[in-house]
Amino acid sequence: MAKSPKATTSRRPTRKPRARSAAVPPSADIEDLAPSGVLAGPTSAAPALRSGLLRWYDAHRRDLPWRFPAAPGREGREKRAYAVWVSEVMLQQTRVPVVIDYYSRWMARWPTVETLAAATQEEVNEMWAGLGYYRRARFLLEGAKQIAEKGEFPSTASTLRQVRGIGDYTAGAIASIAFNEVTPLVDGNVVRVISRLFAIADNPKESSTVKRFWELAGQLVDPSRPGDFNQAMMELGATLCSKTKPDCSQCPVSSHCQALVLSHENPLIGVTDYPRVVPKAKPRSDFAAVCVVQIEQGLEQEMAAGKCNFFLLIKRPEEGLLAGLWEFPSVLVDECKTDPLNRRKEMDRYLKRLVDIDVEQKSNLVLREDVGQHVHVFSHIRLTMHVELMVLKIKGDMGQVCNKGRDSTKLKLVDESSIDSMGLTSGIRKVYNMVKAFKEKKLSEQTQMPTKKRNRRQKQ
Template sequence: MEAGAEKKRVISPKSKKRGRRNREIPRKEVPLSDDIEDISFSKDETLQIRASLLEWYDENQRDLPWRRISSGFDERDKRGYAVWVSEVMLQQTRVSTVIDYFKRWMNKWPTLHHLAQASLEEVNEMWAGLGYYRRVRFLLQGAKEVVEEGGSFPETVSELRKIKGIGEYTSGAIASIAFNKAVPVVDGNVVRVISRLKAISANPKDAATVKSFWKLAGQLVDPCRPGDFNQALMELGATLCSLSNPGCAACPISAQCHALSLSRQSESVHVSDYPTKVVKAKQRHEFSAVSVVEILDCQEMTGPQSSSKYILVKRPDEGLLAGLWEFPSILLEKEADLASRRKAIDNFLQSSFYLDLKESTRIVSREDIGECVHVFSHIRLKMYVELLVLHPKGNRSIDYKKLDKESITWKYVDGKNLGSMGLSSGVRKVYTMVQKHKQTEQATIPERRKKTAVRR
């Protein structure tokens, strides 16, 4: 900043074009850096940052399973595959959560060729709980593409970008970490570190700003140890250079941090002011009625070991939670009362399964279990949950053979196996609610019997 410049926010023509999604959150005034396009690291800064950060990383890096895979020449394909899987899993997911998923995945599909033989249903089941299922669909498609093209794992950014689902970040991560290519990577952690190193207050979501972050990361990447350096930069952002409570005292590159320098000069400036925070898109509120349909075995239903099956419906192959299994449900236009929800569910069961609750089956019980909220990145879904227990009339099996298979895909799942299935976290929330309800009901049966005996 030039001497004497006022400490105020200047709105540039570019910033006026920012959409509502990325508008800045009002906060106290902080000194602005120069135009981001003119910012760069000097040669001395670059050398100091590389040396200090790599030394810190060698001493403090976390022991993670994808880092243990050898980078030897005969292990290059396996290393590339492991980095790919880990990076896709780590997108918008905590490291602590990913570790167990990664281990299970690699045990089941240890190489790219093993994964290419898997089905979408298999990978969805393995992925269940990680969210953002579009990522795993692209991972599977990409694996099949590589094998179909000869099976040799691509090593350069340009080759990797040709694979379905691999973008700028993932290609840079694989090329540098697995194949020692001197290319940068930029994720949220890297943006945070660089924005503080250079006190960049430009909107981090703006396209021009993002491009500049890639340029700056490219200046920093170490040509001899690019993979380690990129991991060190991300590791620093994930641990010491955190969003709201940065550990500047232990930071290996604090001497080069302009944001820290500014914070020492003025009490109104804090390191956590960088990068500039932007308003997230407002979540859309949606509502759905979920019917957990349990079918009792009519010949055993009176015994203590009654068997039962549940109906699961497969979601469409495109869109939110594509290809995953869920309980029968229907989206509602708005919040609805119990009668309206049941009418909607009845119509859905009739039209989708030819299941007429009045004629073909007898309702054993139908209970309103409650409601729960499941949050996606852009949707807040409120689910109204009911448990609908059915058994056939006259000891006849429920016949769904008339079902038009092209309109909906469904299956029976035994109650014993449902709990171990790979269900999405939203569906698992619903199932947990039902199980708790059943346990509560079961616990009250002796008490109800006791009260009945006293009245008699």
């Protein structure tokens, strides 16, 4: 029986990219993995892809400060390795224009792994401030100390992985770029390029898929120029083969791209369907009471800024979120207890326990006011900070404030000029700027107050 025209025209093509990719054996050779009609021959396809990509990279690669030829000899290669290491760690989840400035300042201060090894964690954190993911900075320092102690920079991917904080990706980058080892690397850009070359629609976060990307990258890497090839793959993913607007017409390997072939065959399939977009887990919501404790010494009850103002900073635990970094007194509170009364009760208990400050009895409370809220989003946490300013007048030696704490090494008083130049996290810096703006507004209101009214208030 003939089909009705209506039934024929209403049917939409079925999109089945997963079936194609699932049929490819995960351990097959690179040429065997080539989808039909893309990598044309078992012996010529991979070399053609390599040469095309490298020609493009030689002509179009960006001029970046960490891309420089290594000087002859072991020392030159180790200097190159250190530069690659620092830049690749900084580039994780950070845009290149931002990293360039950080990298330049970092290398000017610590030009070798030995000079970095002599730094303190606090110095490193200050230099890193604003890049986020401070654990990476801690691992850089710990890894540098480990390398300096051994007296030699590891030169293979396997030995590099033994260094604190260096994983498969960074090890592959250093070994191939600095020491010319024929070893792959896989980052987000490489995942995007490979998933499109082979139309891999599997979940890119699953371990089996990640393993497959590494196998493919290992079979693709150019044996004569492994470092340049790996950089070319990353460069392609960062520029032409972008997430949402790939420039396939300018791509040097578009003739090898199975995703592009499928997009031509089926209007419901696009190159940007690869790799599959995996929805991010919704970050949990946390709430914190943050108290900027300003301590005055010998000042009147005015909001005028001066060199006699100090701020209390608390060092976070050495493990966990923002480990070892300095912040204003902060305590997590339940969402149902974010009102001013409950927040202040929690903060008072915290200050009493931590630094033995009793707001009502031992200190002269000059001012305590709510400043506002700041929402800071981490990768897995949405933190709402309820910020207040507390101004105290402490009689006697201010150093006793910290010495009374249970662990005075985790407390310090910092003056205004120092805190302006400190490497605070972006969230804490935002809190401090909120308080500065609040104080300036308060001071402006006081100076604009009529003289008689101001004098009357001062007499009270």
